Amino acid sequence: MSVPTLPLNDGNHVPWIAFGTGTALYQQDATQAVRLAIDNGFTHLDGAQMYNNEETLGAGVVASGKSRSELFITTKLAKLQTGETAKTALQTSLKKLGIAQVDLYLIHVPRQHEGQLKQVWKDMEACKKEGLTKSIGVSNFQPAHLEEILEVATIPPAVNQIELHPYVWKSLQPVIAVHKEHGIITSSFGGLSPLFRAKGGPLDPVIEQIRARLEATRGKPVSDGQVLNKWMQQKGILVVTTSSKAERIREYVDTSNVPELTSEEVDLIEETGSQVHKKFFVSFFA
Numbered sequence: 001m002s003v004p005t006l007p008l009n010d011g012n013h014v015p016w017i018a019f020g021t022g023t024a025l026y027q028q029d030a031t032q033a034v035r036l037a038i039d040n041g042f043t044h045l046d047g048a049q050m051y052n053n054e055e056t057l058g059a060g061v062v063a064s065g066k067s068r069s070e071l072f073i074t075t076k077l078a079k080l081q082t083g084e085t086a087k088t089a090l091q092t093s094l095k096k097l098g099i100a101q102v103d104l105y106l107i108h109v110p111r112q113h114e115g116q117l118k119q120v121w122k123d124m125e126a127c128k129k130e131g132l133t134k135s136i137g138v139s140n141f142q143p144a145h146l147e148e149i150l151e152v153a154t155i156p157p158a159v160n161q162i163e164l165h166p167y168v169w170k171s172l173q174p175v176i177a178v179h180k181e182h183g184i185i186t187s188s189f190g191g192l193s194p195l196f197r198a199k200g201g202p203l204d205p206v207i208e209q210i211r212a213r214l215e216a217t218r219g220k221p222v223s224d225g226q227v228l229n230k231w232m233q234q235k236g237i238l239v240v241t242t243s244s245k246a247e248r249i250r251e252y253v254d255t256s257n258v259p260e261l262t263s264e265e266v267d268l269i270e271e272t273g274s275q276v277h278k279k280f281f282v283s284f285f286a
């Protein structure tokens, strides 16, 4: 089963769902997890220098037996060490990953480059021009960070990867407006937070109600995670998720086969999510 893609503003395409090697796999050996994800249908792997496991992400890719061209690999720039640039940092990543080029390279956290963001973005552009990455983007950027780099950008960011789920949806509207203006794809991490980081919130009965309707329409099981992932897929959001379980990985990839939510169901998720504000990745990234 092929994974649908989203068009990027630089002409490239990105598989709409990615398997992340941070959070649960942070600083862990990701080899088996990455192999499990690829074996069960993922084609997009999301890594980062900060996760400290790029070697094992690369090992998982090799173990899967897939060719490089069948996969989309993202990594992210960490805080620069003395004498380092985005380019030398990416060269180090490529060596660890065991590949010649990534598909997407993101600035991970704007706060790590205070006062240097414009220069770092120019260096990111050089990475793309020199073929070390096909596309470039950012993560955890707020409108002011985007506006800062857009002042000097000759290539706008293709993606901004941010904490995104219904309990932060309302607060994200200003940054999403900037994305729309510049054709930047909104990417979500922490998208399943309502199911386990914020269990017991007002969305629980809404998800249950929509899940039951979708299940009856489809005539086979639909999970709560698929309801949230379907909501994001319909909105053109690039989802970054993860799981240790083959069954759940297959469910994530199967989201494309879940019936569409109605516009009333989409509104209900957003309105109910907006009743409370619950952000989980704050201390480090704010």
Ligand code: NDP
Pocket (backbone or CB within 6 Å): 019, 020, 021, 022, 023, 024, 025, 046, 047, 108, 139, 140, 161, 162, 188, 189, 190, 191, 192, 193, 195, 196, 224, 225, 240, 241, 242, 243, 244, 245, 248, 281, 285
């Ligand atoms: P999600 O919110 O999608 O959560 C995934 C986790 O949810 C898995 O560990 C899975 O556990 C668990 N899960 C799924 N369904 C359920 C359920 N029904 N009940 C209980 N638990 C469930 O994504 P993450 O927040 O984990 O982030 C995913 C990726 O995003 C990271 O690996 C990283 O690559 C990226 N990320 C990026 C950040 C950035 O700053 N750019 C910050 C944070 C993450 P199980 O193993 O049991 O299936």
